[in-house]
Amino acid sequence: MGSGPLSGVRIIEFAGIGPGPFCGMLLSDMGAEVIRIDRKGARGGSKFDITSRGRRSIALDLKKPEAAETCLKLIEKADALQEGFRPGVMERLGLGPDVCLKRNPKLVYGRMTGWGQTGMLAPAAGHDINYISITGALHAIGRAGEKPVPPLNLVGDFGGGALYLAMGMCAALFEAARSGKGQVIDCAMTDGATSLMAMFFGFTAAGMWNENHGTNMLDGGAHFYDTYETKDGKWISIGSIEPQFYAILREKAGLTEEIWNHQMDRDKWPEMKEKIAAVFRTKTRDEWCAIMEGTDICFAPVLSLREAKDHQHNKDRQTIVEIDGVAHPNVAPRFSRTPSKIQGVAPQIGEHTNEALRDWGFSDAEIAGLQKAGAI
Numbered sequence: 001m002g003s004g005p006l007s008g009v010r011i012i013e014f015a016g017i018g019p020g021p022f023c024g025m026l027l028s029d030m031g032a033e034v035i036r037i038d039r040k041g042a043r044g045g046s047k048f049d050i051t052s053r054g055r056r057s058i059a060l061d062l063k064k065p066e067a068a069e070t071c072l073k074l075i076e077k078a079d080a081l082q083e084g085f086r087p088g089v090m091e092r093l094g095l096g097p098d099v100c101l102k103r104n105p106k107l108v109y110g111r112m113t114g115w116g117q118t119g120m121l122a123p124a125a126g127h128d129i130n131y132i133s134i135t136g137a138l139h140a141i142g143r144a145g146e147k148p149v150p151p152l153n154l155v156g157d158f159g160g161g162a163l164y165l166a167m168g169m170c171a172a173l174f175e176a177a178r179s180g181k182g183q184v185i186d187c188a189m190t191d192g193a194t195s196l197m198a199m200f201f202g203f204t205a206a207g208m209w210n211e212n213h214g215t216n217m218l219d220g221g222a223h224f225y226d227t228y229e230t231k232d233g234k235w236i237s238i239g240s241i242e243p244q245f246y247a248i249l250r251e252k253a254g255l256t257e258e259i260w261n262h263q264m265d266r267d268k269w270p271e272m273k274e275k276i277a278a279v280f281r282t283k284t285r286d287e288w289c290a291i292m293e294g295t296d297i298c299f300a301p302v303l304s305l306r307e308a309k310d311h312q313h314n315k316d317r318q319t320i321v322e323i324d325g326v327a328h329p330n331v332a333p334r335f336s337r338t339p340s341k342i343q344g345v346a347p348q349i350g351e352h353t354n355e356a357l358r359d360w361g362f363s364d365a366e367i368a369g370l371q372k373a374g375a376i
Helices: 019-029 065-076 097-103 154-179 189-196 198-205 243-253 266-280 285-292 312-317 353-359 364-373
Strands: 010-014 033-039 056-060 080-083 108-113 183-188 225-229 235-239 299-301 320-323 326-329
Touching: 010 019, 010 065, 019 033, 019 080, 019 108, 019 154, 056 065, 056 353, 065 097, 065 364, 080 154, 097 108, 108 154, 154 183, 154 189, 183 189, 225 266, 235 285, 243 266, 285 299, 353 364
Parallel strands: 010 033, 010 080, 033 056, 080 108, 108 183
Antiparallel strands: 225 235, 235 299, 320 326
16 A cells, blocks of 8 residues: 555556656555556556656556456446546547446546547647647747747646646545545646636736736746856846845845836836846856855756756755656655655556456456456
8 A cells, every 4th residue: 555645545547648647646656556557568668757657557458348347347446547538538448437437436537638528629639739829828938029938748738737637636536535426527738727827817807918928027028037047058047026035136146226226117127137147147057056045036046857856955855866777756745644655666568467456356267367358
């Protein structure tokens, strides 16, 4: 049994890519026993596959009726299920919500797609960049006069998708414990990414947001909220929004001219950005860290992934840990009484088929029958 607040919760995860495994990782990190249903004959399973850590893998041929029935027998004993196929795929496999909830009325059935289960785009293919395009998020990210910049696949796949599905499943599990009834969660990355933009919808309605990106306070338009190159070609970040923090920035950077008195004058921002950029190019990143890090300027060095594991704050909190020579993000968030932990490395596909089936109540004779039928 895993360690964490979800210890004792059993979850069936239908294997997918990107945000699906990441959601499974989060649930596993919090202690849930996650069994992943992989496709029989598929290749995969590597210590570098960090988002697949912490669960066991069963390999099934879901085109075989015996395999679908095996899934349903597992689902009967599960608390939750997560899948990330296009709408209708699980129904065609005979594993749609109606069938599963009939077998297990308390089941939390989590569905994650880019566009959602309904809507004009629901049947279409897409990726993170497309999902955040129709939410306003992508349009808002970019330098002035330049094209929008994709924020990796953090906002759609992982933020708007995996995190919202994990939150939704936890909420539904909590409700099911009280009501005795399960339900279906329709998690669309477009919905989640739009939710993440809530503050900016408010700014827009209040006339506080300019739709020309790269000209606002939080999108790199302001001289006091941006990244700057240092003398050695590295980068630092400044976020001195509040007046008291801006005052410390002025003190530490030697910004004494009269123009710096006009922090919120947008017309002066371009000139001030040029001036402060020149100041930051006079010292190396380490020299600026010695002057500013740990103060209330709201300052940090911009680190690469390899550098991040060696930063003292991350080392103090063990934010990044090494497993089998691979740097892993540690579990998040932290719990005081039921601490989470990484439950193990990524499994080989089908590595635990017999073991997991046996643990979930299948007899040796049933497992032998499934092998004979080619279902496992």
